[in-house]
Amino acid sequence: MNVVVIGLSHHTSPLELRERFAFAESKIPRALAELRHSGIAMEGVILSTCNRVEIYAATALPPAKAFSELTEFLVRCGGAAFAPVAEAIYTLAEPHSLKHLFKVACGLDSMVLGETEILGQLKDAYTLAHSHKHTGARLNKAFQRAFHVAKHIRTHTQIQRGSVSVASVAVELAEKIFSSLPERAALVIGAGDMSEKVARALLSRGVKNIVIAGRSLERAERVAREFGGRAVQFENWTREFGNIDIAISSTSAPNYILDRAKLEPLMKLRKHRPLLLIDIAVPRDIDPAVNFLENVYLYNVDDLQAIADDYLKQRKEEIRVCEGIIDEKVKLLIEPQVGPRAGAHLHVAPDSGGR
């Protein structure tokens, strides 16, 4: 029995196409039952996320035959005509299918390289299929091994290390400065989209005390309610500096709203506790010279983006290491099968896999 994959992802198709093929979770068990009853597959798992729709199947059919039947099944489920989507659909047989499964589990095939959300989605897809008894020995082993490999790669490589979004980088910086985030207070000056994202990321890491200072007190109060914090008049934001540890600024002011002369006396009030300043505004809100003050750490949007890019670069450098591990694990998975019967499948695979 050969494990094959058929699907479409962000690599091969636009969102408009992917959304037509997306399976609602409630419809997946029925689709899998139909797939098995039709005789195309003995076992099946459907993974449907915003970035990919994939069918993993263990089939007794020769790969070429299985691909055409599965493509037809997918097109039928998506209610689309075959011709326009044929180019977007990829098909993989062993060992490429297993390698692909492992790569997906590790986030190597994701839009954000190394992201971990896909592993949870893959686990959910497998659990759903398994709970409806649509998986058997072959897929159970392949998926369990994929989860194991994902864990191994997360532990032994740098592929999931660091953040690749500006908001998460800001939070990581805060964690490098302050020993405990839940005890910290953050001030958001001028509530914009990006500053709200940073504030949300801080909240997710345990920051409890968030103060919003906005020109429109009404809007500031609305945002503060959402974050469980409090709002202050924009004119009064400097009064908060004695109590806060992180300040995120994103006003539309044409000039600096905070410079060295203004910050120096405020730092004395703070008794020289560290202060992290995140300036997301363009033009900038905070004079870069404040970074020369002791215990002040200033980062603007370019600095954060540069760090995020460095992380991404480093993740890309790790791809080869991860692929090496995956190759080895795939080999270990299929090795016991190598014999007179399995040989036929393995023989066909390289020619038929990977489009």
Added chain:
Amino acid sequence: MYSVFLWRKGFRKDDRANYFLILAAFGLHTTAMIDRGFSINSCPVHNLFEATLFIAWTIAAAYLVFGVFQRLRFLGVFASHVLFFMGVFALMPALDPPRMAAPDFSGTLISLHAALILLAIGSFGLSAVAALMFLTEEHDLKAHKFTAIFSLLPPIQRLERVMNSLLLCGIFLFTAGLTISPFLLKQKYGVWFKNDPLLDYSVFIWLFYLGLLTSRWKFGQGGRRFAWSTAGSFAFILLTFWGFLLLSQIHHP
């Protein structure tokens, strides 16, 4: 040298090569200590040279235990520097005087005094290590270097707290060690106070560290200046202690 290179790389990941280099050095160090121990038929902790090397040996042993954990292996970069400078310190003249025929176990107070002072210096040394970690990380954070958040170093606020606690611990031990001095002088010379270069030097060191801690408590002195003072004062001790020990009539009658 390899640790200097790793330091510049920014503690990005654990380094097995460094761990095994320290392990190899530890093996040689242990062999040398066993050899010395057998040659004198006792534990080789009789003078400042041996005490320094014994402390270095325990630091290396502690690191080798911590280094088993992947996340803590980067500490070897700091440990190797500390061990190197302790080794240099131990080689200073007159720290390893010719041995007496048999070890003298009569002076409980002397042993307590020496142990407390050595522990205090060890505590100051560890706070200097924390200060170096702080300065490295603070520099990277200020310079917006990627290594600042990618390194395995703890948050700078925690490092500052560690520096403070170790200094506090050090000054407590140093005070206790110095408090014993008048009793030793009374025992040996029949006076409560005797002018001696090492004694004056010790009082100066005590006052300096007290001043450092006071400036922190009273004026909120922290951050870079506090870290530089902590690291600098320990470097001063390492460079000058042996000289004052040489000049001391009390310690070398």
